[in-house]
Amino acid sequence: MRHLRRIGFAAAALLIAALGGGVVLDRVYPPDLARLQSHSVMVLAQDGQILRAFSASGGAWRFPVTPEQVDPKYLRFLIAYEDQRFYHHPGVDPFAVVRAAGQAIAAGEIVSGASTLSMQTARLLEPRPRVLASKLIEMGRAVQLEARIGKPGILGVYLTLAPYGGNLEGVRAASLAYFGKEPGHLTEAQAALLVALPQSPETLRPDRYPAAAKAARDKVLARMLGAGVIDAATYRNALTEPSPSTRLPALNEAPHLALRLRRQSPGDLMVRTNIDADLQRRTEVMATRVQATLEPGAGVAALVVDNTERRVLAYLGSADFFDDRRFGQNDMVDAVRSPGSALKPFIYGMAFEDLVVHPETVVKDVPMRFGDYAPSNFDHLYRGEVTAREALQLSLNLPAVALLNEIGPARFAQRLADAGAPLILPDKHAQPGLPIALGGVGTSLERMVTLYSALAEGGVARPLLYRAGDKAGEGHQLMSPLAAWYVTKILDETPPPARWLAAGNRRNASTVAYKTGTSYGFRDAWAIGVNARYTVGVWVGRPDGAFSAGRMGREAAAPILFQIFDQLPQSESAAATPPAGAIIGSTNDLPVNLRRFDPQPGLENEAAPQVLAGPAIQSPVDGATIDLASASLVLNARGGVLPLRWLVNGKPIDSAVFRRQAEWQPDGRGAARVTVVDGLGRSASAEVWLK
Structure with a gap:
């Protein structure tokens, strides 16, 4: 009895010592998880889809993934094929060890391995030569991992690091590369292929060895049939599914925005944006189709914003990021360009706010001289007396310059700067002048969209939001709510581009208040539109600033603008409800001092205007x-x-x-x-x- 007690105490002491030694060794030699932390930088859409990825160290495409993000059938296949007792062993499967040892002794060579998924995961974290000593270390590491991160954690590491050929690591990278989709929804054939590939990732690559890949896939499917994981009908259907024979291009949607955000936060491994992935793809396809019709060197840029919080839903810096002929890597959303006539609505807005004019005020479209500055209309013709509403809709130059002269170009420029859209003058030391009314200044598509989106919120301008979770920025009153409503109402009634029916004649079409612009030399063609829910901006031109052959905003950019609006949910006009104080009527219904706007004395030229010929x-x-x-x-x-x-x-x-x-x-x-x-x-x- 005393002898048995001594044996018991000794066994207990040995167990305690072993456990204590294990704890000490675990503390002294913890598993190295650094490789798991080194994954591709991902820029994500609002729903978590990967827009663009930047490779990890060594050029690998490696994306973190959890078991919950993978199709359950793949996990069933993986465990049934690789480690049937995965959920029942502590990291090392003693039955598999005994079986492998017995087979080796009987055959005189290694017949089968005893690696569990936990041991394979340890090897993925710390690759070692395939020798017996390495196998013993992997066993110890497997037990460590089981104790530290558990079964779900081990699966997560395996799913992230398993090799799939070339620079693909992890099931997510493989699914995106070979199937063009996330691994959350896989067919039986796809799941079987993803189970098979890590067995010999270089010799089973479907893009290089499609026959070998298909044979390995079918072997997994046969094993699943034999294990009762799938039935005979499912097995037969899976065998008929074509195996992928190509690898899809690297993820590269919204590349300009992705690059911009990565540069802003170089330490972030994951950046979630407000981009709507489906809308981004449709916009890119549409712009690519249009850009193919342009001359080499010309490009298309677009920006789509949800007015609610100014979240950016689509960002297209150019239609082809890798086309050097078209300067595709230039981000034309952020580039400084001449806006042409696209700033005119804000001149009118300030004039409405200052009670200089009303939309039905009669203004003059006649030759005028402002000191040494003598602008003319685009067509070099003059319309005589028109209303301010008509002058803005027709984008007449002389009334706009006269109104800017009245409100002050420096004050106008400062108001835009305060709203987050400063103008870039040709000479940074110069003062803003009247030519800014006609595009003699620099701005960007991003700033123009910032200004136009203010029309949907009663004249309040806010910064655009690119990152998910960012809160709406502090607003700045660009113009009064009444002035913003007047401007929007006028732009609502601007005729659509040629061959485009008005919204009332198209099913489920939104009314769009929009303005176009064309810069000097036809370098830049603009169209920016807004309704109650969305603001869209489009730029077409040459990033190198070269002259274009007669490209105008109404013909080149406006049709793209309307195509994008047709991709968006229907929304009412931003001018659907008149604000308090709105005067709705004809010129004669206005107060006497608002019925006509006469420019400052001496501005009109003596020469008689050249009037457009009759119809x-x-x-x-x-x-x-x-x-x-x-x-x-x-x-x-x-x-x-x-x-x-x-x-x-x-x-x-x-x-x-x-x-x-x-x-x-x-x-x-x-x-x-x-x-x-x-x-x-x-x-x-x-x-x-x-x-």
Whole structure:
């Protein structure tokens, strides 16, 4: 009895010593988890999808992943194939060790290994030569890992570090490279391939050895059928699924934004943005299609913002990041360019706020001289007297310059700077001058979108938010709510670009208040639009600043703007509800002092203005006989001063008055007289016969 007691005490002491020694060794020689911490820098969309990744040390594509982020069928396959007793052993499987030893003794050589997933994970963390001593160390490390991070942690390390050929490490990198998707939803065939590849990652690479990869995949599937993990029907279907034979390009969506944010925070391994991944992809595809039609060296940039908190949903610095011919790595969202006429709405906004004019105030579009500065309209023609609303919609230069002269260019520039959109003058020591009204200044697409998004919040400008979790910045009152509403209402009524129907004639289309701009030499074409929910900005041009062949904002950038808005959920106009104090009516309904705006004395030139020729009807041709096979007849006019009004047999028809086209639906056969009347009351007619 005393002898047994001594043996018991000795066994207990030995166990305690072993446990104590294990604890000491664990403290002295902890497992090295540094490799796990060295993973690819990831820039993520708002939903966690990877937009762009930067390779880890050594050039590896390695993304952290947890078991919860992987399809459960893959985990079942992995454990059934690699380590059936994974959840029942402490890191080393004694049954597997005994079996492997017995087979080796019987065969005189190693027949099968005894590595558990825990031991394989230890080897991934600390690679060693494949010798017996290394195997013993891996056993000890496996037990350590079991005690330290448990089964879920071990699976997470394996899923992150397992080799998949080339520079792919981890199941997430492999799934993205071979299947183009996250590993959360895999087919049986895909799961089997991902289980097989780490067995011999270089000789089973599907992009280089597709036949070998398929054979290894099918072997895993057969094992799963034999183990009862899948049934016969699932097995047969999985065998028919094609195996990937190519590796997809590296993740590279929103590359300019990703690079920008990485430079801002070089120590962050994960940056989550506000980007909507699906919208970003659609925008990139659309812009790439448009850019293919441009001359070499020209590019497209776009920015989409949710007005609620100014979250950036899509960011396109150029349509092709790797196209050196088009200077693709230049970020044209952030580049300083000339805005052309795109700043005019804010000149009018300040003039409305100062009660210099009202949208229905009559202003003059006539030749003027401002000291040594004598601007002209884009077409070198003048419209005489028009309302401020018409002057902004037609983007007339002379009224805009006269209004800027009235409110003060320095004050205007300071107001924009206070709102977070400072203007860049050609000479940094110069004072802002009147040419800024026509684009004689520098700004960026980012700053222009910042300004236009203020129209959706009663004139309050806020910084744009690129990172998820950032709070809305402090607002600055760019203009009064009433002035912002007036500007937005005017831009709402701006006709859409050619071949684009107004929102009321398109299903589920949003009303867009937008303005275009074209810089000197056609270098930059702009279109920026806003509704209650979204602001979108588009730039088309040459990053190298070279002249372009007649590229204008309305023709080059506006159609892209409307295509992007059509990708967004429908939203009401930002000017849907008039604010208190809004004066809605004609010129005669205004207070006397707001009915006309007369520029400062001495600004008008003595030379008589050259007025645009009267209207002429291009189609239908006078005297033509027209077959009524189609339901409607398109009317076209040239010349004349907008707005144009159309009449048929003396009766007006519905039409967009600031367009030179209209659509008429005849109500019967016979003679019809088509008449167009321009803004100065001049008219032209054509008589046709309908059969």
